[in-house]
Amino acid sequence: MLNWVKSLTKVHKRRIMLGLDSVLIPLSALFAFAALDLPDGIVSNLQSYLIILPYMLAAGIGFSYWTGISDVQVSAYEAAAVGLTAVFAILLTVASITISDIAGMGLPIGFHMVFGVVFFCLAVASRAVMLQIVMAIYRSGAEHCRVLIYGAGTTGSQLVSALRAHEKIQPVAFVDDNKGLQGMLVHRLPVYAPIRVAEVVREMKIDRVLLAVPSLSRPKQAQIARRLEGMGLEVQTLPSFSQLIGEEALVDKLTPVSAQSFLGRDEVDSPLGDAQAVYKGKSILVSGAGGSIGSELCRQVLDCRPERLILFELSELALYQIDMELRAVAEQEGLATQIVPVLGSATDSRQVRKLLATHKVEIVLHAAAYKHVPLVEANPLTGLVNNVFGTQTMAEQAAKAGVQRFMLISSDKAVRPTNVMGASKRLAELVVQDMAKRSNQTVFSMVRFGNVLGSSGSVVPLFQEQLSRGGPLTVTDKGVERYFMTVQEAVKLVLQAGSIGQGGEVFVLDMGKPVPILTLARQVIESAGYEVRDEANPDGDIAIEITGLRPGEKMSEELTISNDILGTKYPKIFAAREHGLSQIEIASALRGLREAFVASDEEMAREVVRRWVDGFDSKMTAASAS
Template identity: 75%
Template structure:
């Protein structure tokens, strides 16, 4: 940069003598000025070093740097005037002023040209990512400024909802409406979309991201600058690795597919709508364009969140779907009956349940009453109201359960099998689906590991040999919807969940994916330790999906069916009567007796509880 500025001083002086008319002509005056040239070059280099201009990278040459260059040009002009007077050259002030202006223009222009040359070299010598920026506001424009000097990322255009900006240019980039995204992707070969709209609510950002991902685009969300410099540390603003990354197999890619027709124009009631599975059921059912979706939820906060999210979805995607939020319990038969008859429900997706094993183990009566009697109430009222289909969301823990939660799910299955038998081929189609752990759901292992990791560890695993089946909530729900669409009654559906995953291996993956090293005997200098805490009450080493081990194929290769022996009508009535007596008497031991007597594997469940 020093050499460049020295050359520019010479060029600027020759140009000034060529522009300004002098009595002795151009060459006569230049020859007399050549004696001063070494001093001018020395002054130019000295001023550049003093101002630090030579240390400014071309990619960081901003308005402040331009100001320093103008000061450099002014000081050189003063030096030229001073040296000329001392040497008695009697050159006009106009010549020195023109020299200063030309030097300034050459210095700024040369750096701009250099920057474009360097960027061109980087872009043509390595693969670069072409990005579309969603949001032409403050965050978006700051992002473009930050990317201007990047050698591998090229901002191509803006997309913004503000109609006043459409057709305009912001930071030299054109602004398009969101409806043009599909065409832009093909025309401009977009690789990734950066969402620079931190002012939008999270549900709206999620809706935009989902639509972009469906186009096959990679999507990243940016926090605002004010968020990054807020009270919370920057590390807390970074998005953790998605739980989907730990699935260990290809995720089921198809959406509801042919099942959409089974829900289009229907009235769908979703119990537990505010939970992890219930909320995803709501999102995917909405994509099938039903006439009405009834959100049945016990938690006020959960109901509020899913209701607001779905209303944003309706507004954003222009859906003609009526939402009915209902705050209540599935064990309240009067309320359930009122909702069923008032709204003429066609399909019930029953996801409401207490599912956390340790909590239900500590509160067995509450867990059994909610999961068993809630299912019975909802199923009986559905049958009386003439509901077409009823799908129970069950669990792999219902197979030979060793905990109260699993036993409650198995009893709920038996209740539904009894209802299906009593309905016959002309009544409500009752069916159920079992699947394992849902990655990323509330209380699941990956968010727990990530929370432990954020606190600096250790990550806790109950036993080195523990294995579990895993699915993402999106693929589990889309398979549930398809199973419900072709069920004929009394089926127990199980989902293809791949191979079981070692929880110890999963913990190590979470640590390594965050850029840390596992601390163990082989690596005592690692960052995060994995501690073995021992099996919790009612916990299994591994889970099963069927009682018999036999499965039957269905129209979907990812969904299987199993036929399992249920209880007779007399037996299920006796079990429910005994369980109700236990609840009225608040007798946990009596409730465990019901599990021991009527649930296959219930003896192990009660034995473990007694041992604990």
């Protein structure tokens, strides 16, 4: 039966509807004669009516074509189609009056009125019955999805009306927070309390839940969806009608707020100025070119119009993306800069040596490093090898190749570090400081700054991701605070400092006051238009959860080891002179790390770090090792 229904063409369906309406014409006349109880009886009057019946059938077919009622699908038979049916019935009533008068039958006007009303009712009812028959045929021949609708309000009610005409979806019940609706029937479907969702799903064999609560905030919808998905259900969210027609601007809430808005101070927006001249026409290598800092370095260096820009990157995908981006910019702006993508590791001395010589590199901006504290804490040997030996390889080969300037991108976590990542960056600084003392040709400098807003793995994108999932936002401790800067500021600092370095300096930025992470979390929630849910506001949208300090995490960061800092020609940049290790001590530290790596001994590596990195907290690292 289902195959026959599916095989019907539009012409076949029109003929069926014409046939149905043709049957309803004599049937309506029969009802009219019976209702009015005219003289001569029903049978005699009906026999007389047979004389004009062919003309009535012809008129009915003509009116059906003219109004288009025979082309309306039963699944789309709604208010407009009912209106067409009323017009159709009125036209048939007029035809009945006209044809019967011409035939001299002398039927009373009441007969024609009853005929029209009965035809209209039968036409509407027959189509409703036909729809149920067709849907029953479809449902009997195919599996259907049983859905639970979360929300019995206007949106949910409209949804049920729409789904009842669907061949494969069957709404079976509502769930709603409104206690006034619980226990009632809405559109002949029972309404349950949310606490009974698991029971309803089990007993009614629910396959999918449709969230029809557009009035709830997106975080609350996300929380409901996560709870339902935990039961193994497929969950879909419906927008409100105002969202669909564009009266409510969802785009603003779906677009993450820019990281700059959380800076807590004015962004350093001074141009590079005469620093550009240091990079113009030069051959420049950026290691870690595909990372957050490295890619922005490439963009700003490209604006300085170097002769050659070498993109040195370990990740194939990251290298591909930054290479394509820079080539598009260079082509659009008509730049003559040669862009050279190189896939490789900073720890590969032979590749680095060949790379520097082949492209006659004059400036190295070393941004390649593993920077995520928890990951490096869990993989200390890998982090130390990449961050320390990678820096050593790049620095030594730069000196041998006669590179003019070498700039190390460091971190505030290198100051009295309590984690392996910070310790690895401090050891990298010590390597560069040692090279600065021994090199007569290459100027070695370092730039140290705080957290970069918006970079991969940083706290603001993490908060925004947690926000999109409905929360909670996780903060390790209420007292944790950090210095923040934008990636544009960080890179501008690197390039400006790199232009004035004399050798061995650690450059830092005036970053204002540190920002409490708890305050930052509240700003992220409120900037998205939501309210923080806490004891003071239990009905808020998003909660903030305190998870406890992670292994190796500090309550606050510092920018310098000593207070011996000097101003520079750039108002926001300061240069710090810090004591390093001797050449012998550096050699001993690197030898110890190499032995730990060969032995694959993490504790041995930590002991090396404890010995040579000032302020490294052995208690914190011991806790992380356990």
